[in-house]
Amino acid sequence: MLNKDQIAQRIAKEVQSGQYINLGIGIPTLVANYIPDDLEVVLQSENGLLGIGPFPTEDKVDPDLINAGKQTITMSKGSALFNSSESFAMIRGGHVHLTILGAMEVSENGDIANWKIPGKMVKGMGGAMDLVASAENIIVAMQHCSKDGQSKLLKECSLPITGIRCVKKIVTDLAVVEVLPEGGFRLLERAPGVSVQEIIDKTEGRMLIEGEIPEMSF
Amino acid sequence: MINKTVANAEVAVADVFSNAVLMFGGFGLSGIPENSIKALLNKELHGLTCISNNAGVDDFGIGLMLQKRMVKKMISSYVGENAEFERQLLSGELEVELIPQGTLAERVRAGGAGIPAFFTPAGVGTEVADGKELREFDGKLYLLERWLKADFAFVKAWKGDTAGNLIFKGTARNFNPMMAAAGKITIAEVEELVPAGELNPNEIHTPGIYVQRIFQGKDYEKRIEQRTVSRK
Numbered sequence: 001m002l003n004k005d006q007i008a009q010r011i012a013k014e015v016q017s018g019q020y021i022n023l024g025i026g027i028p029t030l031v032a033n034y035i036p037d038d039l040e041v042v043l044q045s046e047n048g049l050l051g052i053g054p055f056p057t058e059d060k061v062d063p064d065l066i067n068a069g070k071q072t073i074t075m076s077k078g079s080a081l082f083n084s085s086e087s088f089a090m091i092r093g094g095h096v097h098l099t100i101l102g103a104m105e106v107s108e109n110g111d112i113a114n115w116k117i118p119g120k121m122v123k124g125m126g127g128a129m130d131l132v133a134s135a136e137n138i139i140v141a142m143q144h145c146s147k148d149g150q151s152k153l154l155k156e157c158s159l160p161i162t163g164i165r166c167v168k169k170i171v172t173d174l175a176v177v178e179v180l181p182e183g184g185f186r187l188l189e190r191a192p193g194v195s196v197q198e199i200i201d202k203t204e205g206r207m208l209i210e211g212e213i214p215e216m217s218f
Numbered sequence: 219m220i221n222k223t224v225a226n227a228e229v230a231v232a233d234v235f236s237n238a239v240l241m242f243g244g245f246g247l248s249g250i251p252e253n254s255i256k257a258l259l260n261k262e263l264h265g266l267t268c269i270s271n272n273a274g275v276d277d278f279g280i281g282l283m284l285q286k287r288m289v290k291k292m293i294s295s296y297v298g299e300n301a302e303f304e305r306q307l308l309s310g311e312l313e314v315e316l317i318p319q320g321t322l323a324e325r326v327r328a329g330g331a332g333i334p335a336f337f338t339p340a341g342v343g344t345e346v347a348d349g350k351e352l353r354e355f356d357g358k359l360y361l362l363e364r365w366l367k368a369d370f371a372f373v374k375a376w377k378g379d380t381a382g383n384l385i386f387k388g389t390a391r392n393f394n395p396m397m398a399a400a401g402k403i404t405i406a407e408v409e410e411l412v413p414a415g416e417l418n419p420n421e422i423h424t425p426g427i428y429v430q431r432i433f434q435g436k437d438y439e440k441r442i443e444q445r446t447v448s449r450k
Contacts, residue, residue: 063440064388071446088320124296130320133339164343
């Protein structure tokens with residue numbers, strides 16, 4: 001089983017040079033720690049920055065420079081600043097190549113639910129609905145099962161939907177899973193020490209297994 | 219040059235009335251009009267509709283207006299980090315409309331730009347689409363969203379001049395420029411107010427035409443919600 005950092009580390013392998021990328025809050029934010037230095041990528045923050053740099057040292061903290069999670073940040077070389085309308089124009093316009101975000105549920109046709117639990121205080125969707133409605137490539141980082149052991153890879157989402165038919169790949173603590181264009185999950189890799197059978201048992205949606213399933217490498 | 223300068227926040231907000239629709243720039247607590255909010259707190263106002271990406275925190279920003287029960291309705295994309303907000307929402311005292319962040323930004327932009335409605339993919343297939351017109355363009359579904367405008371828009375900039383031209387700093391720009399354009403009366407507060415002619419016209423983010431009143435702000439707290447530092 002992978003911990004959160006290992007999920008982030010595995011997702012970082014999906015990143016390609018030349019990409020503009022939006023990282024969501026939580027595990028996705030950790031992905032930045034594992035992107036190899038020799039890849040030329042630009043991280044977008046939807047509150048108005050292209051080129052998120054590392055967190056600042058104490059003496060460089062600037063309240064006028066935060067990411068979408070409201071954390072203090074720095075700017076990398078070649079950064080650009082803009083307003084929120086322009087930020088989402090570049091998201092909806094398809095200029096951001098890759099979006100990595102967390103989820104509560106993903107269905108086998110690629111629907112994602114990650115913003116609302118009925119009966120609980122609703123905090124809002126933030127930019128998630130705009131991102132999932134627009135990005136070419138959406139990778140979800142999440143645990144394979146909920147805390148009470150229920151599968152989060154479902155036939156249909158039970159929670160309110162954030163976006164439809166948009167997720168392309170899911171990296172969980174147990175597996176790397178592709179969402180097939182025609183619907184259904186396909187198992188690509190299993191976490192070290194995790195059996196194919198365990199992944200099948202913990203996946204409610206249809207899971208296609210083809211040939212030997214390799215163990216993840218980092 | 220038209221001089222937009224007013225003496226201070228109290229003068230700037232003097233004619234804000236109950237049941238008005240107000241816009242506030244800012245993302246989290248970054249780039250919020252701190253001085254205008256403080257001045258509004260000293261007025262007897264109620265029934266306000268506030269359009270702002272977030273609702274502040276319990277003891278700062280719009281959170282303070284919620285504490286004083288001045289707000290009837292919030293229109294936002296994300297409203298976490300605020301216990302009083304949650305209490306008023308669950309008790310039914312406060313009405314909330316949650317909007318995808320990009321849709322919120324574009325609705326405000328549309329309001330200032332004279333575009334009554336537009337189609338966006340955000341929210342298709344979700345409860346955000348309930349009751350809205352859906353239309354297919356080139357094989358993909360989009361939903362119709364309407365513009366947002368306000369009686370008063372409160373924005374905060376880094377520098378401004380007496381003609382109302384504004385320059386923002388860092389990610390404190392966020393919703394401020396679109397809200398400046400969408401307010402019938404836009405009130406800008408700045409960290410540094412200079413005479414017209416001193417700012418480089420090439421560097422203006424918001425032209426003064428959108429700003430009706432401008433004042434030199436003071437005592438900025440610029441609170442940080444998630445101070446995150448690296449050691450090296």
